[in-house]
Amino acid sequence: MTAMRLKILILISLLCPISLFAVDYTVYPTPLDIQLTNEKFDLKGAEIVTFKGPEAAFEEIALHLSRELAARYNVPLRYRKAAEPETGFQAIILGFLSDQEVISALNEMDVKPDPRLNAAESYQLVVGSSGVIVAGSDLRGLFYGVQSLIQLIEYRGQGKDYHGQAHIKGARISDKPDKPFRGVHVYLPAREDIPFFKNFIKFLARYKLNTLIMEVGGGMRMDKHPEINIAWEHFTRSMYDMGDTYLQYDEQIPLGKDRRFQASTHPDLAGGSWLSKEEVRDIVDFARQHYLEVVPEIQGLSHAYYLALAHRDIAEPVGSTWPDSYDPSNPKTYRLLFDVMDEYLEVFQPEWVHIGHDEWRARVKSQPGNGAVFAQDVLKIYNHLKSRGIKTMMWADHLIKGHNLEGKGGDKPPEDSYVWYSYPSTEGAPEILAVEADDILMLNWSWAFVPSSISQLKDHGWKQILGNFSGHRMYEQWESVLSDQSILGAEMSTWCGANEYLYALNDHFLNMLLSQHILWSGKTPPINEVYEHLSTRMPEVRSTVSMHRLPSRDVTEGRTGYTFLTLDLPGGKNSMEQKDDSIDLTAIKPGKIKGNNFIFNIPVPENFIAGKHDSDPDGTIRVNSNAASILFLHVSSGKGEKLSLERTRYFEDKAQLIGYYRVHYKDGLAESVPIRYGQNILHLGNGYQDQIYFAQTVKLSDSGDGEPVLASIYEWVCPRPNREIESIDLIGVDSKSDIYPILLAVTIVKLPFIR
16 A cells, blocks of 8 residues: 555545444343334423322332433423323323223324233333323333333433433333343442442342342341441451462462361451441332342351351351351351341341352261251241241252262361362252242352253252353353243342442443343343443443543533543654554554544554553653543553452452553642553453443454454543643553553543633
């Protein structure tokens, strides 16, 4: 290619910005049936009208819709009951599918009630230019119809009165879930994380998950047994005082007597402390207002540090510094357990209780009768709950051959290994429990490595849900696997502190969204297509759950005076041309690119800045302006290290530091912006499945083999928006994997005022 022709192509790309938008799923998870029309319902001058039904519940759903429209789109809508005088406003009707008046309203819009929607949680949604109808088979179905309606809203910015200008896309939707149980497993949050956790509940509700399993341990103030809270807090602090034991013996748990392997500790539960009953009750009530069934997990037999540490006379293994279980032969055990359980029942008022019982490590494999001991312990708890009208669910690994049923290891510490792995056999337990408690709901987390686990539980007559569910595993098989009617659904587990940072770092938001699509729709469209769509939806997810608003939203929502300003990369001594010509970046085309919430001016690849550790950071990028935030478009030169959750208690170290931006203010102060692999940057050549929460994944072009060329957009919020930024440097670090960040383009969010 001649130099002149290359210059012409570059000029064309600069003059013709590329719009980069992924496949539009419109409503997610995808409904049973959806037809989009050319009609639009203008929200200006509209009102919410409830028809016949439970007044208090209908009013709460109407107010939920009103609050969401005001918070998300600055659209204020009034609410009234259908029996009240008409106002002349166009109506968003909320009602039941069984209500004759709702049926008449549907007929007026030339729509008939869908006979397929007689199941729980179903809804029908019709949007025309003159009206909207959301009709549910029940309250939860009506609530889910409202969530789909919100996803159909298109926002056009603010009007002169600061009210939002928005309309609802025309649509006809019939929808119902494929699986009745769609849940997540979480720890009780720390006190300081309760505001985030409520936003997380909103996220779950928005995408139609319906069950929140909350592990509680010693995380709520016990009136009868405050010693449990004291022992729990001392224990969790001691775990952090140990540092990363993984570096010492390849396990992130304390070892028992004779270096005996024990159950995982969960020290992040309630932030390693406890909440008041009022705080816990408030969380439970808030979840139920968003139509989530709340299930407390009150661990029995195993993972019972919170009980055993406060009452060592019932603790097993005997002689352990940090015993993880209780003695099921000691009557005091159950007096204590049921005292604690009853305090939780009074606060949660649950329909179900999860009793744990996974990973029992307290006895050795050959100890006789452990199967019967295990089963009798379950039955004592099951009967206690049953006497109070409460149903039981539990982990099923000790009932599954090929997982923990047969036990493991020897009776004495091995001479050739530092850690002594020995688990008790629970053979015989399934047969006892199947006869006396066939209505226990089994959480099967063996599905990924014991394919027969589903049929094993089914053959004993138990219903089951798939625990620790990851939708990307066995993705193409889920339509077939989940057709088994013994499987009621699944739950996605977090196994970390309940806060935005850890959920994001461990990819939980992405897994929940992908997995919920499977559970709700029963369908598995091409996974890359789903991941591509989620890359565009993730910024909206972040705006839902985060406690921090990103300034780029002010630009995209049309707030007066907020604009994007693209900066020039100067090339020179730190450019890729000078620092590293071995990486092929030709697939990244120069020119302006724009999306829903960004715009960048990408230079020729030779001018990209290489953040190698031997670079000389000398005022690389000139800014000379104040800014609300800075958007960095970047990739890393290779794949970095991203530690698993089990390998560290200090989670910042999970993501490898490969460099940092140094932001210089004109007054002499400088701020550092860390660049961490897997947290706010990914390697060139990553796919949509690798996308990360704190940096938006954006498609730049297609490579020669048809694969998308992706980069990450990280938005750093400026802590000093009223101070002028002089320049930005990219500084590399001497990382052990020898990778470095490559800066492709920079944009700032300009404020209405100038310094």
